[in-house]
Amino acid sequence: MFKVSKKLNLLPPYLFLEIDKAKRKARAEGRDIIDLGIGDPDQPTPDYVIDALNKAVEDPANYRYALDQGMPVLRYAIAAWYKRRFNLVLNPDTEILPLIGSKEGIAHFPLAFINPGDFALVPDPCYPPYKGGVILAGGKVHLMPLLEANNFLPDLKRIPFLTRKKAKIIFVNYPNNPTNACASDEFYAELIDFAKKNKIIIISDVAYSEMAYDGYKPRSLLEFPGAKDLVIEFHSLSKIYNMTGWRVGWACGNPTIVAALAKVKSNIDSGIFSAVQLAGVAALNGDQHFVQDMCQLYQERRDILCSGLNSLGWKLNKPKATFYLWINTPGKVDSISFAARLLKEADIVATPGVGFGRYGEGYIRMALTVNKERIKEALIRLKKIT
């Protein structure tokens, strides 16, 4: 009787719900499932953050509607973190906007700049809200394939002339989910040049900037000359401090672009629970050894899983960043069939690459979100079926 909107019909199907269903069914059958499917940290949020939340929850001043542009104390903590981490100075009043998790800001962002028929340049494979946000804003998605031959960087030279002219925004995400690729300085410089020439806003999603190994330190796009004119960067506490469920992130960069997103949001939400904002302040200001220890933990898991898979003949490089392995399916099997086989024969959940877009076909993603013993068990099971 009720027809959903055309935009809703245009949204790609959410493959991950199907995987979740299959996983739950397998668990209900009593099978011992090793879940390498979801990019959600398995470790707890640090104690000092939880203590800050508990304290803030006691104070009734925190129970009221929050300011939708975020508490000043949070914006100042973000600015100080940016200064320490990237040596960049941001104005906490005009260049920083707290978000109810960065997904929220990313998905709402196209509403600020996309008119019907405008193009958005979107990497494929990618984090799903990039496409979803553009479609819900009435824009058209132009896919930029991320191919192994180009180190999973978009080939900007291949974007057709007319598309460049109609494009308003371009998404980049390095370190990358799902491919774990990292951006070179040359690529970032080329990207800024491209965007400037074509008057395109760059949306840089750096959710994994702190999850890097072997001494590698991912950069902020805002560090590059000229970036402040056209970049909005999205960060999140989710992966840095194991706070995915808490919902805190932020956007920062060009003040006019940040203000446009703030205007969209002021019509949609009423800010982040103040107690959660204060916990976010504690996370950013606290002892950052926590982050080093977390990287150490993922690095050990990475080494075990990569070496183990390589000894089974899978041929993969160790990622420099993120907690994902992006793995070619053997024998050119399609990714959904291969993931189904892993679940059926080895009780292992991995994510089919095609769930991130058509150029993810031929790959599966494994997340390093189970402990070393479980990774070793997964390797024993994989040895039996390969």
Ligand SMILES: *Cc1c(COP(=O)(O)O)cnc(C)c1O
């Ligand atoms: C996990 C993740 C985020 C963070 O999302 P939140 O909404 O802040 O939890 C953003 N971008 C990518 C690519 C991610 O994988």
